[in-house]
Amino acid sequence: MSFDPTPRTRIRRVPKRAVYERETVEAILDEGLVCHLAFVHLGQPFCIPTIHARAGDTVYLHGSAASRMMRTLAAGAPACLTVTHVDGLVLARSAFHHSLNYRSAVVMGALRPVDEPEEKMAALEALxxxxxxxxxxxxxxxxxxxxxxxxxxxxPLDEASAKVRAGGPVDDDEDYALPVWAGVVPLTFEPGVPEPDERLAAGTPVPEHVTGWSPERRPGEPHRRAA
Amino acid sequence: MSFDPTPRTRIRRVPKRAVYERETVEAILDEGLVCHLAFVHLGQPFCIPTIHARAGDTVYLHGSAASRMMRTLAAGAPACLTVTHVDGLVLARSAFHHSLNYRSAVVMGALRPVDEPEEKMAALEALxxxxxxxxxxxxxxxxxxxxxxxxxxxxPLDEASAKVRAGGPVDDDEDYALPVWAGVVPLTFEPGVPEPDERLAAGTPVPEHVTGWSPERRPGEPHRRAA
Structure with a gap:
């Protein structure tokens, strides 16, 4: 399954890094703790970090009912949601070929408000x-x-693309003779030791969902609810 | 030194998290390996990850001279540049009070092309x-x-703000009695073991700027150049 590239999701720069497979786009979205959401308010673009969660073919966002961003977007303003993972520093022999290894996914579209109680609760569960x-x-x-x-x-997750760079530096032929260290410094996002709340009741065990947390871990099965 | 909040940089949601001090905004920008840049092209907002570097009161970006983003922005389109660091998961007793610890900075403005050779080279050095x-x-x-x-x-770094959340969860009074583990899982961005390029000449030492890399490390003094 792939997304059909549209004029606004087709990757033009370095098209060999473009990925339109749904599985890749979904994995990038799912691993992201935050997305950046672009929208336009009174002619000015805004780029705001927020949390998101995908459930099937839908990406959910939430926020205060009073926020400018939520009100602008609920009215159907066009938006662009981007999730980026930085995976490594790519050190080449020339400045020009320095790069980052990264995975990014972009979803274009208009948002709809979720008011139906069961879908709304399910979205908050997903988040x-x-x-x-x-x-x-x-x-x-x-x-x-x-x-x-x-x-x-x-x-809706129906207009999307990803861009991925992986691997080592690619230098110009004549630069390989330079006495410069070249390679990749991998970067990862790591959890530290959990810090209990100062008002936590003594003896409260640290659950496995905390001690075993990792950015790649997938949610459990959603809970069924009465409509 | 602080930024004067403007209608587009004043933090409205949870204003106690707003920070307008220049030092805080600069530190958030400087620690970021990527920013997300929002701009509008034919009415559609785009949100694109890219690398940036601050030098004094200026934030520099670079890209292919052929890119849609660079051409749109060089023409003076309004932009919003955002850098976000996720510092921890905030686990409360209620779903509603779950949060992230984060630091984000937003810079609003219009970009100008940098064509003067000395400034251009200095910007590439900074990047x-x-x-x-x-x-x-x-x-x-x-x-x-x-x-x-x-x-x-x-x-230009003259219209900017930051938003910062730190510390443990804040629950509703009646929820503190719940037998739920609450606290913070700190998150950090960590370098792994450097991976030499497969074409690296045998015996090339790994320099200290690679082995000692950390996201907080500051650039060295810029190099002087003939004009």
Whole structure:
């Protein structure tokens, strides 16, 4: 399964790095803890970091019901959602061929507000489970007041592309003779030791969903709810 | 020194997280390996990851002279440049109070093309030194052909703000009694073991600027050039 490139998702610069396979785009989105969302308000582009979660063919976002971003986007403004992972520094022999190894995915489209209660709760579950898979069954779920204060938006995942660079530096032929170290410094995003809240009750065990957290871990099965 | 908030940089949501001090904004920009740049092309917002480097009151970007982004931006289109660091997962007792610890900086403005040779070369030095401080003196610098193929743009750092969340979860009073582990999982961006290029000449030492790399390391002094 692949996305059909459109004029706004077709990669023009370095097209050999373009990837239109759905599986690649989804994996990049799913591993991202934050996306950056671009939208236009009164002619000015904004680029705002926010959390996102994919569920099937939909990417969900949430925010305060009072926010400028949420209100602008709920009205159907065109948006661009981008997730980027930096995987390594690429050190070449020439300045020109220095680069980063990275994976980025871009989704274009207009968002729709999610007001139907079951979809809204499922989206909030997906957003929580994206950050910390396994967390949702353990915590207090949103109540009516919290649901009212939270807006959820949905972006269809049907116009998207990815761009990926991997591997070592590629230098000009004549530069390989230079006495310069060249290669890749891999970069990873690592969890540290969990820091308990100062008001945590003594003896509360640290759950496996915390000690075993990694950016690649996938959410559990969603919970069924009464409609 | 602080930035004066403008209608487009004033933080409206959770204003207690807003920071307008120049030092904070600069530190967030300087630690970022990539920024996300939003601009509008034919009414559609784009959000593209790219590398950036600050030198004093200017943020430099570069790209292919042929790219849509560079041409749109060189023409003076309004832009929004955002750098985000994710510092930790904030696990509360309720879904509603889950959060991320993060630092983000947003710079608004219009870019100008950098064509003057000395400024252009200095910008390319800054971009290289941002990725790998200490690298520039060791490598082959851009030649005339490479300079021609590269566009450099400058964004003045005079309309900017930052947003920072740090610390543990803040739960509703009645939720502290719940038997739920709460706290923070710190996240850091870590370099791995350097991987030499397969065509590296045997015996080439790994320089200190590679073995000692960290995201917080600052560039060396810029090199002087003849005008």
């Amino acid at each position: 929580t489970e994206r950050l910390v898979p396994g967390r949702w069954p353990e915590i207090r779920w949103p109540n009516r007041k919290e649901l009212k204060a939270t807006s959820v938006l949905a972006l | 290289t030194e941002r990725l790998v401080p200490g690298r520039w003196p060791e490598i082959r610098w851009p030649n005339r052909k490479e300079l021609k193929a590269t566009s450099v743009l400058a964004l």
